Amino acid sequence: MIPAAIETLGVKAFTSLREAIDGVDVVMALRIQxxxxxxxxxxxxxxxxxxxxxxxxKLKFAKDDAIVMHPGPVNRGVELSHDLTDHRPGxxxxxxxxxxxxxxxxxxxxxxxxxxxxxxxxxxxxxxx
Amino acid sequence: VxxxxxxIRGGRVLDPAAERDEPGDVLIEDGVIxxxxxxxxxxxxxxxxxxxxxxxxxxxxxxxxxxxxxQEYKEDIASGGRSAVAGGFAAVACMANTHPxxxxxxxxxxxxDRAKQDSPARVYPIAAATRGLKGAEMTEMSALVDAGxxxxxxDGKTIMDGGVMRRILEYSKTVGSPVITHGEDxxxxxxxxxxxxxxxTKLGLPGNPAVAEDVLVSRDLMLAEMTGAHLHVAHVSTxxxxxxxxxxxxxxxxxxxxxxxxxxxxxxxxxxxxNTNAKVAPPLRSAADVIACREGLADGTIDAIATDHAPHxxxxxxxxxxxxPPGMIGFETAFPVVLDLVRGGDLSPLELxxxxxxxxxxxLDRPGGSLAIGAAADVVILDPDRSWTYxxxxxxxxxxxxxxxxxxxxxxxxxxxxxxWLVYDxxxxxxxx
Numbered sequence: 407m408i409p410a411a412i413e414t415l416g417v418k419a420f421t422s423l424r425e426a427i428d429g430v431d432v433v434m435a436l437r438i439q440x441x442x443x444x445x446x447x448x449x450x451x452x453x454x455x456x457x458x459x460x461x462x463x464k465l466k467f468a469k470d471d472a473i474v475m476h477p478g479p480v481n482r483g484v485e486l487s488h489d490l491t492d493h494r495p496g497x498x499x500x501x502x503x504x505x506x507x508x509x510x511x512x513x514x515x516x517x518x519x520x521x522x523x524x525x526x527x528x529x530x531x532x533x534x535x
Numbered sequence: 536v537x538x539x540x541x542x543i544r545g546g547r548v549l550d551p552a553a554e555r556d557e558p559g560d561v562l563i564e565d566g567v568i569x570x571x572x573x574x575x576x577x578x579x580x581x582x583x584x585x586x587x588x589x590x591x592x593x594x595x596x597x598x599x600x601x602x603x604x605x606q607e608y609k610e611d612i613a614s615g616g617r618s619a620v621a622g623g624f625a626a627v628a629c630m631a632n633t634h635p636x637x638x639x640x641x642x643x644x645x646x647x648d649r650a651k652q653d654s655p656a657r658v659y660p661i662a663a664a665t666r667g668l669k670g671a672e673m674t675e676m677s678a679l680v681d682a683g684x685x686x687x688x689x690d691g692k693t694i695m696d697g698g699v700m701r702r703i704l705e706y707s708k709t710v711g712s713p714v715i716t717h718g719e720d721x722x723x724x725x726x727x728x729x730x731x732x733x734x735x736t737k738l739g740l741p742g743n744p745a746v747a748e749d750v751l752v753s754r755d756l757m758l759a760e761m762t763g764a765h766l767h768v769a770h771v772s773t774x775x776x777x778x779x780x781x782x783x784x785x786x787x788x789x790x791x792x793x794x795x796x797x798x799x800x801x802x803x804x805x806x807x808x809x810n811t812n813a814k815v816a817p818p819l820r821s822a823a824d825v826i827a828c829r830e831g832l833a834d835g836t837i838d839a840i841a842t843d844h845a846p847h848x849x850x851x852x853x854x855x856x857x858x859x860p861p862g863m864i865g866f867e868t869a870f871p872v873v874l875d876l877v878r879g880g881d882l883s884p885l886e887l888x889x890x891x892x893x894x895x896x897x898x899l900d901r902p903g904g905s906l907a908i909g910a911a912a913d914v915v916i917l918d919p920d921r922s923w924t925y926x927x928x929x930x931x932x933x934x935x936x937x938x939x940x941x942x943x944x945x946x947x948x949x950x951x952x953x954x955x956w957l958v959y960d961x962x963x964x965x966x967x968x
Contacts, residue, residue, distance in 0.1 A: 409735070409736040409742075410731045410732050410733070410735060410736055410742050410744075411732050411733040411736055412736055414733040414736070414737075415733075415736065415737070
């Protein structure tokens, strides 16, 4: 499931969860998007969860103050334990809240915010002339 | 001036069949070449000034989609034939994936009949290898050959059942026609639309791995060796397929192969802007694959250049990348694009002409590819130095799906003669029919 030549984008890829999170500041999990997968990638959800699911036990390999992120929605108990979904160091709800603001900003920027130099950009001082 | 006498004067005569590369004239009379040599005197013939130009056998395209019958909004035999001669092609072989499929002698007959009326280029129908291109039951090859089919192929689709492919190859020996394989293992392609690698990852699009082609081409090479049939490999695009073909040919197996102008000159990086006009099957590959294809063409592993001219309408290509159909038009850009191999030192002009005509004629066992005295006068005159800006809207194809649209190209066919008739002249356009 790792995209081809992912290292060309400047990331290191691991097939071992323990190696991947060794000493890291942030652990981010993603939902397995079954609706976008065709063919056989994984033998079972149970095996995936046992190997790659994040819980407090596996998190011990990360830094002591590491945070756990996930953009939601979470398949609770699959890629992330219930406990980390709701409690620190999980920051899932903060991330989701910030994500809404970021999307609003991106959509605003892309949907025609006046550019600098555009006469519409000069909103004036607010005083009547 | 008689239309039956054409005197091509003062060019560089390139005749691969005779190993000839020297300055000279070519004289055509009553549809055949009657003289080739220095400073002929032809009296009252129509004169074509070929100063600074190459005079070569008319190009023969082994792989095209003319879309008639059934998809005339993309192309038809008339528009495809006109586009072909405007690119220097005197003859084109057209694939069977029309609607209905060319899997029946009546359909082959229709294409030939229509081409006689409408096309300035000769048209050689390739019949389907299996009924309806379904990959299951073989077509009536003997009846199709009698109707005029020159080869058999399910091009566009892969015959995934190796047992069916084996039987087709065995049976093809009884009619003596090549079987053309479109080699992509569909289970490995698995919906991939871009060569699998850094580019597919960067684009976030499903990858089509080179191994999908390596595997299927290798299977068919082994089946060709086992059966002794003539296998022709369409649009080779991977380093692995080139190597497999080379090894098999070294063992004396009857295998031929073609490569497209785009697989010789473009890499998957052409897709970085999501340009659907550069989406093609097999996909544009890596730089290493392009180099391997060029080497294979130069050393004879790959015999010929074929365009895989595949017209699609604007509304079909102007879609999300995964939804747009694969394919690009290629007749009018082929010569300037592959001239890059001469510029790059891969091929001499004479060897390039061989791969555009002489070898293609040999594979299809059709006339052409030669300027011999008495040969049918299919001749192209090429200006290798002429620069022009390609605008598909001004071309002859009904479609515009070209990755070279808007680019300035160097090299152009300036006249095309088919059967002794001047059918195209760059100043006046297509003259006939």
